[in-house]
Amino acid sequence: MSAESEAGLEARLRQRMDRLTKPRGALGVLEGLSVQVGLLLGTEAPVLRAPQMLVFAADHGIAQAGVSAYPPEVTAQMLVNYVAGGAAINVLARQHSLALTVVDAGVRGDPMGGPEGTRAAGGGVSLLRHRLGEGTRDFRYQPAMTSGQCHAALLAGRGIVRACLERGGNVLLLGEMGIGNTASAAVLLHRLLGWPLQACVGRGTGLDDAGLAHKLRVLTEASARCPAPLEPLDTLAEFGGFEIAMLVGAILEAATRPCVIVIDGFTVSVAALLAAQLQPGVPGRCVFSHCSAERAHRQLLDHFGATPLLDLGMRLGEGSGAAMAYPLLQSSACLLVEMASFESAGVSGRGA
Numbered sequence: 001m002s003a004e005s006e007a008g009l010e011a012r013l014r015q016r017m018d019r020l021t022k023p024r025g026a027l028g029v030l031e032g033l034s035v036q037v038g039l040l041l042g043t044e045a046p047v048l049r050a051p052q053m054l055v056f057a058a059d060h061g062i063a064q065a066g067v068s069a070y071p072p073e074v075t076a077q078m079l080v081n082y083v084a085g086g087a088a089i090n091v092l093a094r095q096h097s098l099a100l101t102v103v104d105a106g107v108r109g110d111p112m113g114g115p116e117g118t119r120a121a122g123g124g125v126s127l128l129r130h131r132l133g134e135g136t137r138d139f140r141y142q143p144a145m146t147s148g149q150c151h152a153a154l155l156a157g158r159g160i161v162r163a164c165l166e167r168g169g170n171v172l173l174l175g176e177m178g179i180g181n182t183a184s185a186a187v188l189l190h191r192l193l194g195w196p197l198q199a200c201v202g203r204g205t206g207l208d209d210a211g212l213a214h215k216l217r218v219l220t221e222a223s224a225r226c227p228a229p230l231e232p233l234d235t236l237a238e239f240g241g242f243e244i245a246m247l248v249g250a251i252l253e254a255a256t257r258p259c260v261i262v263i264d265g266f267t268v269s270v271a272a273l274l275a276a277q278l279q280p281g282v283p284g285r286c287v288f289s290h291c292s293a294e295r296a297h298r299q300l301l302d303h304f305g306a307t308p309l310l311d312l313g314m315r316l317g318e319g320s321g322a323a324m325a326y327p328l329l330q331s332s333a334c335l336l337v338e339m340a341s342f343e344s345a346g347v348s349g350r351g352a
Contacts, residue, residue, distance in 0.1 A: 006039060013038040013336070020339040021347050029307065033287070033332040040285060041170055042258045046333045050169035051326060053098040054160065054250065055082065055089060055319050056176050056243035058105040059135025061144065062222065063180030067215040069205045075135075075179045076111040078318075079104060082177075083112060083127055088316055089175060090125060092323035098173060100125045103160060105153065106242040107178075108135045130156045132242045136184075140222045143238045144184070150237040150245050157249025165257055172254050173262040173289075173326065174271075175319020176243045179205070182294060185270040187219050187239040189296055191230065192273060193303065197223060202266070202295035203315075232277040240274075247271035252278060255285040260329065262287050264322040265315065266294035273300065289325035290314060 013035045018024050025031060038046045057079050063072040081087050082102045085094075093100040102125055104112060112127055132153055136144035145153075161172060182204035190197045201216045226238050236245055248271045254261045255275065263272050263286050276282040283304040290310035291298050301308055309325040342349040 009042065009044065010035060010039055012044055016044060016341075017336060019341040019343065020335070021342055021345050022339070024350065027335065029309070030328065030332045030335060033309070033328065034336040036287065037260055037329060037333050038336065040258065040260045045337050047337065048171050048260070048330055048333050050167060051096075051098050051171035051173060052164040052167070052169045053089070053093050053100045053173040053175065053319050053323060054103060054164065055100070056103045056105050056157075056246045056250075057082075057107055058132075058178045058242035059108040060178055060180030060184055060241050061136050061138035062140065062183050062218070064138055065140060065218045067183040067204070067218055068179045069207050069211060070179055072108065072179050075177065076107050076109050078177055079107050080111050082125055085124060087318060088320050089318045089323060092320060094124060096323055096326050098323060098326065099169070101128055101160075101164070102126070103128045103243075103246065104131055105156070105246050106132045106135050110134075128160065130160070130246070132156075136241055139184075139187075139239050140218065140225065144240055145237050145242065145245070147237055149242070150233060150240070153242050153245030154249035154252070157246035157251075158253035160246070161250045161253040165254070165259060170259045171262065171326075171329070172250070172259055173264070173319055173322040174247060174250060174268050175264045175317060175322060176247060176267050177318045178241055178243050181241050181244065181267050183215060183219055184239055184241045184244060185267040186296065187223055188235060188244070188270050188274065189300065190223065191235045191239065192232065192277060195296070195299075199299070200296045202293075204294070206315075232274055236274055244271050244274075248274045248278070251275040251282060251286070255279060255282045260287055261285055262289050262322040262325065262329070264289055264319050265292035265317055266297040266300070267317060269297060269300050272304075287325070287329065290321035292321065
């Protein structure tokens with residue numbers, strides 16, 4: 001859609017919202033959200049169809065340094081839990097009728113086994129095996145992944161989104177899981193925007209003060225291994241994770257299509273930052289579902305100029321905030337399409 005066409009559509013959407021049977025602005029944030037959903041779908045009458053929840057999971061070599069409150073083997077254990085239907089995102093996906101796909105991007109030990117590809121699993125979830133290795137390498141000592149692995153992850157993320165949206169959906173909700181991935185995301189944020197590392201490093205899965213100080217020391221040393229400025233993709237290869245790289249590809253692909261991209265918490269927001277540095281305009285294609293409790297997330301949302309839909313102190317990841325925000329998206333679209341206007345309802349407008 002051209003800038004002129006988009007401006008015209010936005011004007012019509014705002015005019016429609018203002019003519020509905022309510023005081024102007026009375027629906028608060030939902031009014032702007034209605035307009036945004038209409039713009040993202042390119043229509044004055046948006047209808048959300050077949051929402052797809054994608055959760056990318058992978059292990060991180062940096063987790064061996066004790067940067068999480070949980071041991072590295074939890075990533076594999078949680079992958080099994082997703083397939084069994086017992087995680088928070090399973091519950092929320094069932095509640096809100098979200099088609100849930102969990103992507104094994106490189107979980108250590110290959111806990112689910114079998115050939116690559118999608119297969120039905122328990123708990124109403126599909127498992128997609130698209131493994132790039134047994135987790136990334138420890139970026140204290142070497143790049144987390146090769147350039148080839150990084151590019152393969154981007155392509156995989158793009159392909160997964162194409163397949164999802166070809167099923168007829170127009171809403172994509174994105175989540176992640178991987179012990180150590182807030183450490184990776186913190187270094188990526190530090191290197192991409194030049195913010196002090198201390199401002200980027202948070203408690204992740206619930207580190208105490210001593211654990212947080214240890215995490216900061218480890219990441220300071222790791223970043224110092226490669227002091228020269230890097231391009232975004234090189235930064236991703238040096239310090240990223242397989243699931244983060246796939247998320248970048250997923251966001252890049254979805255941003256080219258008429259769909260609503262729902263961003264979860266801190267790690268997915270850092271993936272959106274990488275996508276934005278590769279493809280300007282990406283943040284405007286995204287709905288930021290919530291502000292997590294992770295230290296730098298609010299500042300990153302401010303950098304995007306984004307107002308999160310929810311602020312509940314959540315820090316779970318796995319797409320939980322995106323799933324919690326989905327009913328607000330549904331409401332915003334339904335209100336825009338189904339409410340009567342002052343004219344059609346025969347209700348006197350303001351100043352009448």
